[in-house]
Amino acid sequence: MTASKDRVTAAVLIIGDEILSGRTQDVNLNAIARYLATYGVDLAEARVVPDVEQEIVDAVNALRTRYDYVVTTGGIGPTHDDITADSVAKAFGVTAPEHPEIMAMLRERWGEPNAARRRMAHVPEGGSLVKNPVQGPPGFQKENVFVLAGVPAIMRGMLDDVGPRLRTGAVVVATTVRVTGTGEGTIAAPLEAVAKAHPDLSIGSYPFFAPPDVYGASLVIRGRDPAQVEAAAVELEKALAELGVENVSRLEA
Amino acid sequence: MTASKDRVTAAVLIIGDEILSGRTQDVNLNAIARYLATYGVDLAEARVVPDVEQEIVDAVNALRTRYDYVVTTGGIGPTHDDITADSVAKAFGVTAPEHPEIMAMLRERWGEPNAARRRMAHVPEGGSLVKNPVQGPPGFQKENVFVLAGVPAIMRGMLDDVGPRLRTGAVVVATTVRVTGTGEGTIAAPLEAVAKAHPDLSIGSYPFFAPPDVYGASLVIRGRDPAQVEAAAVELEKALAELGVENVSRLEA
Structure with missing residues (x-):
């Protein structure tokens, strides 16, 4: 299709060793592609990178400057390999402090959360939350980058809070x-x-x-x-x- | 995993509008990841790009210079949107003439092939063929880039001729x-x-x-x-x- 001023584009960034090792069959790319299409947003590229900070930083920066939107999946849990929030913050040159709303949710669920769970509250400065209607903490939006969970059922639930924020194109x-x-x-x-x-x-x-x-x-x-x-x-x-x-x-x- | 001199790496490049539009759920990435793992080759990155020459050229060049191997899928048929062979040739700065072995296969199957089928004989200069034991013309290898079909059953058949050509690592x-x-x-x-x-x-x-x-x-x-x-x-x-x-x-x- 020839480029058009009206075309709205997006890239998907799948973050996860488990996709690259072959352990897990990705299904999020397809779900996101179909979802974006209903808003007239063209998925123009996708990448899969490992749980390595510099790889995530480089990919986020390559994609966010080139496309209207970036949707990432994976790496937002509480374990040591969940480095997406901090990496996205680094890509934007900001810190990722604990977000007070997420801290409140964690306290309601767990009492005073341990250090691991507090990782889930990291949101890059200036980011807004993306609702998680399924289970666990929310995702977030930092400028044109949406950071979603990797578990497909949770990712799909979060998508519902992404579409209304998009500049929409003519549907294909x-x-x-x-x-x-x-x-x-x-x-x-x-x-x-x-x-x-x-x-x-x-x-x-x-x-x-x-x-x-x-x-x-x-x-x-x-x-x-x-x-x-x-x-x-x-x-x-x-x-x-x-x-x-x-x-x-x-x-x- | 920390980098090691002995680590052998690969990237997958999925070429196809149909993956990005959401029409088709990719299954080749997972099959390639698992296959490479049996040879001790780590899949380190994957990208999905549309059927656009410059996008393919840029991705091939980014990946082939960074990883030991690149495996591409899709875009090697006879129709106007099958531009992988010519794009890979362009990435290497060579032409993609009709390969005599493929021309002989096409003549055996079709008599004198039409212009569309002759596209399937395009192989970058210096490339060698990758056997297709399933249906249709072969893929090819150009230096460290393997170009395979997009149809999963055919792609998997071609993989059997890829493994023996790889420098193998210690299996994970x-x-x-x-x-x-x-x-x-x-x-x-x-x-x-x-x-x-x-x-x-x-x-x-x-x-x-x-x-x-x-x-x-x-x-x-x-x-x-x-x-x-x-x-x-x-x-x-x-x-x-x-x-x-x-x-x-x-x-x-």
Whole structure:
């Protein structure tokens, strides 16, 4: 899709050795991508970094200066490997003192919290809290960076408090022309012609293959103008019919 | 884990609008992480970028200069959005001519291939092929960058031809001390003490939470010396017992 002044962009930063070691299958990236899309915010890049302060600092700074928003996941608990809040503070060149609201929550839950739990109250100066409706302490927002939990159910709960704070873009709509039993190589030329005729749309071809013999491609047309998306899909279907391609169906999104 | 001269590192670069749009849940990162681990290669970073040439070029160059290996997934098919081979070539400052072996495969399969299918024969100068035992054309290796398919079943097939080419490290072993019904905040202090006593190990705490009331943490100890990993786990179990923590179990890996 061509860049537009109206485009609102975001990056996801997944913080966690457990994703990189292969111990855990990340599902947060997908959930955040889908959530941001409902606000017309394009996820433009994602990174996964280990629980290492300098790595987090460098990634936060690379991403927050390049995109409108950054959403991080992971590393906000009470253990020694939970270094996200302090690292984000360092990226912004501020400290991360104990936030009085979180301290109050911890005291209500635990009495006087121990040193480990007090880590969960660290919020970079100037940050605001992101509600956690599920379990445990809140996340926070520091300027254009949202810091959320890594546990998926908790992360998703926190997202509800992120959307209302976003500058929203025009929502992207999508339609899919699905071709079964014909390879991408057969349909690439008409697909490219339609893509070239609609530079404002994003048109992707995603092959599928289920052994031994189910194959084809999902031709996904995405854009902010529903009429143009539909027009491109109709042009593509017409071109495929002219080529004699069979087993073409339409899926919404 | 502290850096070591013997540590062999890799990065994964996922190329694909469909991951960033949320249409597709990536599963390749996890498969690659687990595969590399069996060769003692640490996945140190991962990035997801869109199907945009400059984004791919920049990410390939950032990662290939920093890590021992880079594994890319996606964008090697015949359609207009398959720009990985040409982008990787550009990152290395070389061209990506049609590889004679791939052209021979395409001719055997399709007769004289059309322009779209010929794209699949593009391999950066000096690259070698990575076998595809599943379906379609091969991937390739250009210096320390391995370029694989995005379709998971095909990607996994190609991985079999990657491992034997890697400089291998000492394999990381892991053990997990699982604590159920006790929060991370209660066990953080002894956990940190064990972590500090074993700077060569990577010790992470991964909370779990299943509403309404199942919670706890997996305390994962990883390292290259199995005896030290086991010693740390025993120390941790002893410290947890002294704290009066119940429902502690051991899981391998």
